[in-house]
Amino acid sequence: MGPGLRRFILISIPYLWLLLFFLAPFLIVLKISLSDTAIAQPPYLPLLDFSKGVAGISDFFSKLDFESFVWLTEDSLYTNAFLSSLKIASISTVLALLIAFPLAYGMARTSDRWRSLFVMLVILPFWTSFLIRVYAWIGILRNEGFLNQFLLWTGLISEPLQIMNTPTAVYIGIVYSYLPFMVLPIYSTLEKMDESLLEAAIDLGCSRLSAFWLVTLPLAVPGIIAGCFLVFIPAMGEFVIPDLLGGSTTLMMGKTLWTEFFSNRDWPVASAVAIMLLLFLVVPMVLFQRQLERQQEAGR
Amino acid sequence: MTRKFTWFNATSLTLGFAFLYLPIIILVVYSFNESKLVTVWAGFSTKWYGELMQNTAMLDAAWVTLRVALMTATLATILGTMAAYVLVRSGRFRGRTLFSGMIYAPLVMPEVITGLSLLLMFIAMGIDRGLFTVVLAHTTFAMCYVAVVVSSRLVSFDRSLEEAALDLGCTPLDAFFSVTLPIIAPSVIAGWLLAFTLSLDDLVIASFTTGPGATTLPIKIYSAVRLGVSPEINALSTILIAIVATGVVTVSLIEKRRAISEAGAK
Incomplete structure (x- = not known):
């Protein structure tokens, strides 16, 4: 050979x-998004019929149309789901960054012996079942849950706060579930940072705070960008978190797709939702891939 | 030089790890609760674990999930290691950009899209859905994680070792199994474990691609969770967390010992 x-x-x-x-x-999803719903098995038309030869194929293509996409733009449900996904994913990404950065920064400043322990402690929840971690929050956030019991006990509130089945619960769920994805890339850039750069900045008259702004933060940017992509992109299409924590009022694209497919059995519309979500995410995904490839080149 | 460790750092570490671990700790503690009401403590008991062992539907689902995860992890490790090799070693070839795109995209692709597209393809191809289709679906996204983990090790790999083996008369396949594989083994094992837990954990893709008789544990847990919080689910979660924690700690201890012995050998 x-x-x-x-x-x-x-x-x-x-x-x-x-x-x-x-x-x-994906090509099949694209094809079905252009088909029409039908009461049949499978529930869409037309089907490609090769036995009729060229006539069957041209007949097939002539029956494809953008009806499902028109439907998406006409019904405000889908636009709302899209805007709400965008809002929830963006806010969650920012919140995750605000929590993850101090954590990663603190980890990078401990001694070598502690660092490997802390890295393991961040990775451990990531390996633990996603579903179980979301489930854990139901017990905390619901009306008779731990958070409300604790707040009632301290006397800060007189009646339980409604957190479950609101967007707040979804923010908490996304930030919690995706936090390791934000912490680890930021930590790995901060850990590699040459400490003498900070010393130089301080020697040259920088205050500690401005040295942080002018030296540490710019050096951490690749990690921050990678972390934001890793949180934002999957959060846009998240299903489990809005479904279990957000209740029926929280709309998100992933949940809409799931409902269209499993409850309404409208496969063309579900496919059209998938295509829309994908079109929106293509740009961040390509940027993310470039970033990863650049890091690999640098590591070589 | 020493890094300054401030009160701010200590506080952010404490709060950060409290946020990460408190929910899990509460979940575990209440799996040992006597009362059926999850939030009221009524004394220590392991009765929910006993009840779990009687729940044959759960045990069946656990068995399905285990088989799927074992097959997925093995297939994904083989394919992912090959893909990593192609990414790092094969240089330029036609379609390389598409290839690396297909490796990185599944890492962030929303699961609903992957699940829906695979299901529609299985239907279009007339494949009966069941355990086998879940394995195919899981392998597809898990192999990309394996490829990323293994390629990061291959990048830092000293190629001259492999070339020496070839010069000394090894066939390329021999050189791979006797030189390259032992060196990249830790990342291949890490990749296998990652693929295993990803498969074990997946709800969305499995829900789309499964068929009759292949209900996985996450699907079972999901339908139970929708009905509300129950101590039995807490007990099941605790067992799963314990398995994963033991695995992760063992792997990192092995890794640490290896790093120490390697440093000692130098």
Whole structure:
């Protein structure tokens, strides 16, 4: 077996797998988003019929239309779901950054022996089931939950706060679930930072605070950007958190897609929602990939 | 030089880790609660664990999930390691940008989209859904995580070792198994474990791609959670957390010992 052939086989196997199970499915989603709902099995029309030859194929293409997308723009439910996803994902990303940065900064400033322990403590919840971590918050946030009991006990409030089934619960859930994704990239940039740069800045007359603004923060920017992408992009399409913590009033794209598919059995509309979400996320995803590749090049 | 560790740092560490761990601690503590009311403490008891062991539907789901996760982790590790090799070693080839795009995109792709698209493809291809389709779906996104973990190790790998083996008469496959694989082994194992937990944990993609007779544990937990909080779910969660925590701590201890022995050998 020649080296050329060997290389070809090595590249082909994972490549074909991803083409078949990652890329091809999107083309099918695109096709179904252009189809019409039908009471049939599967519940959409037209179906591609190869037995009729070219006539069947052209007939198939002539029946595709943008009806589902028109439907999305006409019904305010979908626009609201989109805007609300955008708002919830953005606010959660900012909140996660505000909590993660001091944490990562504190971790980077401990001695080597403590650092590996702290890194493990951040990674541990990330390995723990997502569903279980969201479930844990139901017990805390509901009306007779721990938070309300605690606040009632301290006398700060006289009747339970309604936090469950509100956007606040969704913010808490997203920030909590995605916090490790924000902490780790920021920590890894801060940890690599050359401390003598700070000393130099202070020697040259910077105050501690302005040294932080002028030296530490700019150096941490790649980590901050990576962390924000890692939180924002999946949060936009999040289903479990808004479904379990947000109740019926919190609209989000991921939840809308799920309902259209499983409850309404409207596959074309569910596919159209997926395509819209994907179109919106393509730009941040490409930026994220560039960022990762640049970091890999730098690590070489 | 020493880094200044301030009160601000100490406070942010304390608050940050309290935020990360308090919910889990509360969950675990209340799995040992006698009372059915999760928020009222009525004394220590392990009765919910006993009840869990009687719940055959849960145990069946756990068995399905375990099988799916084992198959997924193994397949994803093989494919992901190959993909990492292609990313780091194969240089330029036609379609490389698309390839790296397909590796990185699933890391952030919303699960509802991945799940829906795979399901629609399985239906279009006329594949019967069940355990097998869940494994295919999980492998597809898990292999990308493995590829990222393994490629970060391959990047820092000293290529001359591999070249020496080839010069000394190894076939490329021999060189891979006797030189490269032992060196990248920790990241391959880490990749396998990551793929395993990702599969174990996944609700959304499994819900879309599963079929009759292949209800996984997350799907089961999800439908129970929708009905409300119950101490039995707390007990189940505690067991899962304990398994994962033991795994993560063991791996990091092995890693630490290896790092120490490597440093000692130098």
